[in-house]
Amino acid sequence: MKINSIFFRIFSGFLIIITLFSIILLVSYNWGLSSAIKNWSNYHLKNSKSLAKSILLGNEVVVPQDNPIFVYNLDRELIFSNRGLGRKSGVDQELEPILSNNILTGYYYSPRMQFLDIEANKEFTKAITKALILALIISTIIATIIALLFSVNISRSTQKIVKFLKRLSKGDSGSYIKVEGSTEVQEIINAINNLSRELLREEELRSQWSRDIAHDLRTPIAALKAQFEGMESGVLDINIGRIKQNIKEVYRLEYMVEDLSELMKLEDPKTSLYIDEINTLDLINQIKIICVEDINKKKIKTSFNSSLTSFIGDEMLLYRGISNIWVNAVRHTNVGGSITFSIYQQDMNIIIDINNSGEIIPKNEISRIFDRLYRGEKSRSSQGSGLGLTICQQVVSLHNGDITVCSDKSTGTTFSIKLPL
Missing domain, CATH: 1.10.287.130 (Signal transduction histidine kinase, dimerisation/phosphotransfer (DHp) domain)
Structure with missing residues (x-):
């Protein structure tokens, strides 16, 4: 098993978490037990003082045998003890004063008892400690088994993915991988x-x-x-x-x-845009002279509409992309047809529409016409590399824009470029 393998890392991570949890639980238990013992001791002292005061006042009280207490008068003479009257003098004892309305009424002595000095408390603590240790051992074993199974499952899934990717890198495209796993693993597999x-x-x-x-x-x-x-x-x-x-x-x-x-x-990631103000009229005049001979020969009616005087973009690249669409429009427009070029603003976008009344693009080709290297059935016999629309889409993408196409018999074919302001 390799140290840097995903199995080792996941399994080690689980063990570290289990160990930390056990340490935190033990520290918390020890702190809780210490606090309980301290509180018990404080309660014992307060209870002893309260009992001694009640005895001096002549009240009837029941003093538990596990709480030794000695009560003395002002002359330090022993007047009460639940351990017998063997100690008659409190001169040699560290007596605690008993006050009533801030007036000294006597003294008492109660030896400090430890929580574990009482047998019942000792047995209770032992039972709780044993139960905690047993629970930790069982929990650790169960968690380790779960961690092992989970790590093995993840490791197997990743190994299958790695093997498939190696096959894919060798050109075995078109095959698919089926691996059951978590949502994240399934997302990776789908990708x-x-x-x-x-x-x-x-x-x-x-x-x-x-x-x-x-x-x-x-x-x-x-x-x-x-x-x-x-x-x-x-x-x-x-x-x-x-x-x-x-x-x-x-x-x-x-x-x-x-x-x-x-x-x-x-397609080079290092390609940068030369953003500048583009004069709309100049752009239209450049488009007008493209394929002018073919337009005149086929008697195509052209119209240009613009509600903008200028917009921002890389003029050279946009001209390159738009001219490709224009050339395609001229090529596929029948004799006596029409082509309309429009530029306008819609919300926070610049819209460039090129509509032609020519051949309709089949629905099964619309989703692929922007694919690199793709040419439709009707375009195979025509001149061209099949890269024009791909170049146009790449130009629009560099401007963070979008290009769509709609083609039907009623409105013809419209290429629409949307560029953000």
């Missing part, structure tokens, strides 16, 4: 199972993205390779049109690489 599910989901997304990105990279590279080989062999003529087409493919590759680089930067 681990959720982590396993999330890792499996991320692995599936990464695998899907790898296939998609490999296809998207392979296609332009293959096209460029074929073009250059054809021009090299003389099969294809070298002309401006062919060169422009090749440059377009290069731009496509560059765009995908930039998205990957941008996402890596945003």
Whole structure:
């Protein structure tokens, strides 16, 4: 058994608590017994004085035999004793005065008796002490057994969790652990199972993205390779049109690489924001020129609404995130459709809405469209890395904001960004 193991620590903790409890109980018992004996002695002295005073006054009293008392007159002559009249003179005794209305009426002598001098008290104390020691021994044994069982149970649970985490670290995601235990242990297990599910989901997304990105990279590279080989062999003529087409493919590759680089930067914990005042009109003017050729070609109606002159945020990052949503809106809006861009304040938040009348996002995809590396079925054939919305969500998250999407046939698709003031 290792000293730093959870079993040893829990079991040792229980034993320490039991030991401290036993010590406190014994100290309390000793203090209580001492106080009781002291109180008994004080009561004995007071009772002796009261009896002596009553005897001097001629009252009939019953003096217990276990309370020796000698009463003397003013001449220190013995006039009463429950031990016989053997002591007639009190000259050699340490007599205590008896006062009545502050007038000396006589003396008395009562030897100081110890509590344990009385046999009944001695037997009572022994019985209580034995019962206490026996109770401590039995309680310690029971508590030790309970501590042992509890420690073993916790230790087994943690060992199962550790084994599962080791398997998980080796890539065995998707499996789950079932361990019975306390509420806290169950919370840990639920968190681990959720982590396993999330890792499996991320692995599936990464695998899907790898296939998609490999296809998207392979296609332009293959096209460029074929073009250059054809021009090299003389099969294809070298002309401006062919060169422009090749440059377009290069731009496509560059765009995908930039998205990957941008996402890596945003996910870096060291990423910091450059917060400044953003002019709303300037932001709208920047958005207006994005995909303007596609907008004109598809005859899309655009409208921009703003009730704010400015707001606070990282202008470059917000532009990057909003532009990704705008590009998607243009891409998925049908010919003759419309796109509406709105900025306004709601309570203590800045709201940015981008609504388009284009294709409806299936309900089973809405919960996943912001996932890293995910692309919906309708987006697989289109250009793009599948990282645009993920980048947007990360930008909003860095601003402590939130982004949601609503898509139905009656109102179209609306992406709503909420940024706290």
